[in-house]
Amino acid sequence: MEHYHMNLNLKVWRQKNCKTKGEFKLYRVENISSEMSFLEMFDVLNEQLIRDGDDPITFDHDCREGICGACSMYINGKPHGPWQANTTCQLHMRAFKDGDTVVVEPWRADAFPVIKDLMVDRSAFDRIIQAGGYISVNTGNAVDGNSLPIPKDDADASFAAAMCIGCGACVAACKNSSAMLFLSAKVSHLALLPQGNPERKSRVMNMVAQMDKEGFGACTNTGACEATCPKEISLSNIARLNQEYLMAGLTEK
Amino acid sequence: MLDAKIPAGPLDDKWVDYKGHCKLVNPANKRKLEVIIVGTGLAGASAAASLGELGYKVKAFCFQDSPRRAHSIAAQGGINAAKNYQNDGDSVFRLFYDTIKGGDYRARESNVHRLAEVSANIIDQCVAQGVPFAREYGGLLSNRSFGGTQVQRTFYAAGQTGQQLLIGAYQALERQVALGNVKMYSRHEMLEVVKIDGKARGIIARDLVNGTLERHFGHAVLLCTGGYGNVFYLSTNAMGSNVTAAWKAHKKGAAFANPCFTQIHPTCIPVSGDHQSKLTLMSESLRNDGRIWVPKAQGDNRKASEIPEEERDYYLERRYPAFGNLVPRDVASRAAKERCDEGYGVGTSKQAVYLDFSAAIIRYGKIEAGKEGRDDVAEAEIITMGKEVVKEKYGNLFDMYEKITGENPYEVPMRIYPAVHYTMGGLWVDYELQTNVPGLYCLGEANVSDHGANRLGASALMQGLADGYFVIPYTLGNSLADEIYAKAIETTHPAFEAAEKEVSDRINKLMSIKGNQTVESFHKRLGKIIWEKCGMARNEKGLKEAIAEVQALKKEFWSDVKIPGEINEMNPELDKANRVADFIELGELMCIDALNRNESCGGHFREEYQTPDGEALRDDANYMYVAAWEYKGESNWELNKEPLVYDVIKPTQRNYK
Numbered sequence: 001m002e003h004y005h006m007n008l009n010l011k012v013w014r015q016k017n018c019k020t021k022g023e024f025k026l027y028r029v030e031n032i033s034s035e036m037s038f039l040e041m042f043d044v045l046n047e048q049l050i051r052d053g054d055d056p057i058t059f060d061h062d063c064r065e066g067i068c069g070a071c072s073m074y075i076n077g078k079p080h081g082p083w084q085a086n087t088t089c090q091l092h093m094r095a096f097k098d099g100d101t102v103v104v105e106p107w108r109a110d111a112f113p114v115i116k117d118l119m120v121d122r123s124a125f126d127r128i129i130q131a132g133g134y135i136s137v138n139t140g141n142a143v144d145g146n147s148l149p150i151p152k153d154d155a156d157a158s159f160a161a162a163m164c165i166g167c168g169a170c171v172a173a174c175k176n177s178s179a180m181l182f183l184s185a186k187v188s189h190l191a192l193l194p195q196g197n198p199e200r201k202s203r204v205m206n207m208v209a210q211m212d213k214e215g216f217g218a219c220t221n222t223g224a225c226e227a228t229c230p231k232e233i234s235l236s237n238i239a240r241l242n243q244e245y246l247m248a249g250l251t252e253k
Numbered sequence: 254m255l256d257a258k259i260p261a262g263p264l265d266d267k268w269v270d271y272k273g274h275c276k277l278v279n280p281a282n283k284r285k286l287e288v289i290i291v292g293t294g295l296a297g298a299s300a301a302a303s304l305g306e307l308g309y310k311v312k313a314f315c316f317q318d319s320p321r322r323a324h325s326i327a328a329q330g331g332i333n334a335a336k337n338y339q340n341d342g343d344s345v346f347r348l349f350y351d352t353i354k355g356g357d358y359r360a361r362e363s364n365v366h367r368l369a370e371v372s373a374n375i376i377d378q379c380v381a382q383g384v385p386f387a388r389e390y391g392g393l394l395s396n397r398s399f400g401g402t403q404v405q406r407t408f409y410a411a412g413q414t415g416q417q418l419l420i421g422a423y424q425a426l427e428r429q430v431a432l433g434n435v436k437m438y439s440r441h442e443m444l445e446v447v448k449i450d451g452k453a454r455g456i457i458a459r460d461l462v463n464g465t466l467e468r469h470f471g472h473a474v475l476l477c478t479g480g481y482g483n484v485f486y487l488s489t490n491a492m493g494s495n496v497t498a499a500w501k502a503h504k505k506g507a508a509f510a511n512p513c514f515t516q517i518h519p520t521c522i523p524v525s526g527d528h529q530s531k532l533t534l535m536s537e538s539l540r541n542d543g544r545i546w547v548p549k550a551q552g553d554n555r556k557a558s559e560i561p562e563e564e565r566d567y568y569l570e571r572r573y574p575a576f577g578n579l580v581p582r583d584v585a586s587r588a589a590k591e592r593c594d595e596g597y598g599v600g601t602s603k604q605a606v607y608l609d610f611s612a613a614i615i616r617y618g619k620i621e622a623g624k625e626g627r628d629d630v631a632e633a634e635i636i637t638m639g640k641e642v643v644k645e646k647y648g649n650l651f652d653m654y655e656k657i658t659g660e661n662p663y664e665v666p667m668r669i670y671p672a673v674h675y676t677m678g679g680l681w682v683d684y685e686l687q688t689n690v691p692g693l694y695c696l697g698e699a700n701v702s703d704h705g706a707n708r709l710g711a712s713a714l715m716q717g718l719a720d721g722y723f724v725i726p727y728t729l730g731n732s733l734a735d736e737i738y739a740k741a742i743e744t745t746h747p748a749f750e751a752a753e754k755e756v757s758d759r760i761n762k763l764m765s766i767k768g769n770q771t772v773e774s775f776h777k778r779l780g781k782i783i784w785e786k787c788g789m790a791r792n793e794k795g796l797k798e799a800i801a802e803v804q805a806l807k808k809e810f811w812s813d814v815k816i817p818g819e820i821n822e823m824n825p826e827l828d829k830a831n832r833v834a835d836f837i838e839l840g841e842l843m844c845i846d847a848l849n850r851n852e853s854c855g856g857h858f859r860e861e862y863q864t865p866d867g868e869a870l871r872d873d874a875n876y877m878y879v880a881a882w883e884y885k886g887e888s889n890w891e892l893n894k895e896p897l898v899y900d901v902i903k904p905t906q907r908n909y910k
């Protein structure tokens with residue numbers, strides 16, 4: 001892999017807090033290595049801002065290896081930027097070339113109010129999980145792990161849904177700010193396992209109700225969420241969610 | 254004197270007897286008892302969920318925006334348990350033995366045995382919660398092997414085991430939040446312990462969104478705040494991982510034990526330049542199938558593919574034929590450093606070795622062809638089939654490697670180098686996981702754990718969940734049973750007042766320095782000192798220099814750090830400054846501890862103490878103890894020794910040859 005250096009123009013959303021109005025500001029960074037991650041480029045910019053006596057840009061991040069779901073930048077019109085199946089922290093600067101202009105915004109959704117600059121409040125996701133995204137089993141109640149064989153395909157499908165990192169890119173990508181992909185991933189993870197069966201109906205009803213209460217929009221099947229999801233959570237999960245919801249509604253007493 | 258409160262009786266019976274005789278709190282009284290849990294990674298989330306289920310009133314804190322993002326989420330390879338599902342001779346005793354030996358005989362027998370005993374329950378609990386572990390076609394759980402052992406006892410979920418376990422614990426925690434048993438405080442950082450009459454009775458936390466300081470009371474305080482690997486600046490830890498909670502507790506009287514026992518993981522993606530902000534692990538599970546090598550010739554600049562088989566040095570297989578590529582981490586890391594220091598390293602920086610999957614790809618390809626009953630398959634097709642198998646096992650790790658380096662590890666060997674990964678040291682705790690400050694407990698990576706001087710792979714997840722699900726629910730009750738008449742203390746109590754003032758004075762002082770150097774630049778400099786002088790190899794001269802350098806750095810920090818922004822707003826630079834200030838102090842203690850320990854053991858390698866063939870040379874006669882340091886004032890610590898007594902295992906020199 002050839003390495004190179006570049007100068008970039010950045011157009012970054014700045015907003016002091018949720019009560020004030022935000023605006024774009026222009027910055028220039030120089031001599032950026034193609035080997036840097038996108039967030040390391042932001043580190044360079046922030047060090048520069050601090051030295052110049054400006055306020056550095058606030059953004060969420062922690063693991064920087066694509067698994068915690070904290071990072072969340074809307075880069076050149078795409079959540080997590082141009083690469084497929086990728087998070088902001090794993091985007092590397094070889095995705096850009098010298099002289100590029102890069103526009104960076106926060107996730108935009110009513111249910112995700114801006115805290116500062118590029119950082120938003122995603123606690124609505126936690127509340128959706130609280131509404132039923134679990135199996136009710138207290139510590140110490142479990143039987144032997146191998147007493148319940150689970151077909152490998154079911155376990156694998158459940159795992160594929162459970163890979164969701166709760167980043168919210170699906171919401172940010174959706175013109176309706178729908179959280180259906182996130183919700184469907186959790187419902188599928190648990191519905192595909194026999195352990196999840198007893199609470200199947202109440203789970204889906206309660207979680208959907210909570211999602212609506214949080215102010216996420218309706219799903220109109222545009223598929224923008226799947227296209228942007230860093231963990232490639234499949235749209236088929238939404239189909240499963242709809243089915244689960246329908247079944248639960250039909251059989252509700 | 255520190256009392257480890259190890260129950261009497263034979264090792265096998267200690268935990269059973271303890272559980273049979275410890276004091277209990279009845280349900281009505283539990284509702285009156287408040288418990289503060291700082292940290293909601295595997296240790297904290299499992300503790301919060303379990304204690305909430307039992308009926309305690311729990312308040313839980315984390316600095317991320319959600320408990321689901323704790324650093325535990327990043328664990329890749331797996332979790333050990335003595336299930337013996339593979340019928341390969343595993344047992345509680347063997348897991349216990351491997352852990353003690355892997356830790357180079359610097360861990361407490363009673364705790365480690367308990368850990369091995371409850372390990373099987375953890376898997377059951379996680380399966381019941383819906384953790385989608387890898388399974389075989391028959392529907393049963395699958396296992397893999399990990400370094401330092403000869404049995405297959407590691408349970409996993411592709412390369413995302415920590416994620417799946419944490420999601421399980423997080424969901425159990427959120428269920429308790431919904432039931433009103435746990436109140437969750439996200440984006441909060443604990444900045445002080447409140448002590449009243451010698452007992453831990455609460456904390457001061459800062460709401461990171463608006464900077465407000467809050468007082469919280471608890472009948473007991475549990476710190477589950479993770480490891481301190483970020484003292485090295487570059488590590489595989491998440492960016493926010495820090496020592497602050499443990500350090501504040503330390504300065505309020507809790508002993509900090511074995512701080513110099515840090516683990517350098519052998520397989521990480523090498524540093525690419527000065528911009529590097531963190532390092533990424535490539536799971537140890539890769540050593541099951543990857544072979545590690547360097548060229549036989551020094552300074553060989555050819556591409557890997559151009560170096561013929563006979564000119565490659567598979568140095569681990571050569572030096573350690575019995576364990577080969579699966580030697581424990583400390584051994585593998587030092588061997589890589591040795592080769593690179595001698596000039597055999599690869600890549601542009603020459604600070605890397607190869608981890609090569611080509612042999613595994615062919616082996617798996619042949620097995621696949623064999624399954625189809627075909628023996629006429631061309632090499633190219635075998636490779637394609639083999640790649641599919643490797644992809645199924647490690648796909649996400651290979652993708653991650655490619656994203657970071659731009660190289661395709663299915664085609665060219667990975668370049669890897671050791672990096673800081675885990676910290677065995679931490680707050681000293683007794684058998685009940687209580688520190689020497691009554692009412693203050695410590696769980697998970699933050700405590701001086703069951704891993705002695707070196708942790709075996711897939712054992713941290715096990716320990717975190719053992720502590721939270723299966724140990725603390727018993728041991729906490731044992732002392733809270735005496736607290737049922739203790740009323741909640743108002744947070745207007747002078748001790749809360751004083752602790753809050755301490756915190757705000759400190760923050761004001763930091764903000765008023767208005768110097769010239771950024772927090773990040775101090776952190777980098779600290780990391781460089783500690784990595785070079787208290788990293789993979791240490792010696793007396795270097796450690797003495799490091800102590801002086803860290804002290805000087807501390808002075809400079811407190812007179813020239815530059816923190817932008819305001820106190821009463823979201824201000825990540827201020828949060829970081831608080832953490833770096835504590836890392837600097839910890840760095841000094843690490844070097845003091847490393848200097849005190851005149852032996853080599855596990856991850857602590859003192860160059861003066863090695864065998865003629867370069868293996869660690871322990872000194873059991875003089876150093877078979879836990880070094881628990883008590884804070885006595887600035888740059889001043891008193892050493893307490895907890896002697897380690899081996900009743901069951903006879904310590905020998907570790908041999909993986």
Ligand SMILES: Cc1cc2nc3c(=O)[nH]c(=O)nc-3n(C[C@H](O)[C@H](O)[C@H](O)COP(=O)(O)OP(=O)(O)OC[C@H]3O[C@@H](n4cnc5c(N)ncnc54)[C@H](O)[C@@H]3O)c2cc1C
Pocket residue numbers: 291292293294295296297314315316317320323324325326327328329330331332333414415441442443444477478479480489490491494495497498534674675696697698699710711712713714715717
């Ligand atoms: C990349 C990587 C891979 C790993 N892979 C494996 C593996 O395969 N198998 C294995 O067994 N182990 C593995 N480990 C080790 C293991 O992941 C950790 O040791 C373990 O997860 C630590 O869990 P914990 O609950 O103690 O702490 P953490 O998960 O680090 O949680 C710490 C918690 O404390 C909170 N916190 C910290 N400070 C404060 C404060 N001041 N105020 C408020 N909250 C605070 C944080 O918000 C967080 O919730 C790996 C580690 C790394 C770095």
Ligand code: SF4
Pocket residue numbers: 163164165166167168169170171181182185225228229230231232233
């Ligand atoms: S479904 Fe995908 S995009 Fe949505 S929160 Fe989960 S990982 Fe992120």
Ligand code: FES
Pocket residue numbers: 060061062063064065066067068069070071087088089090
């Ligand atoms: S910082 Fe954790 S996923 Fe990006």
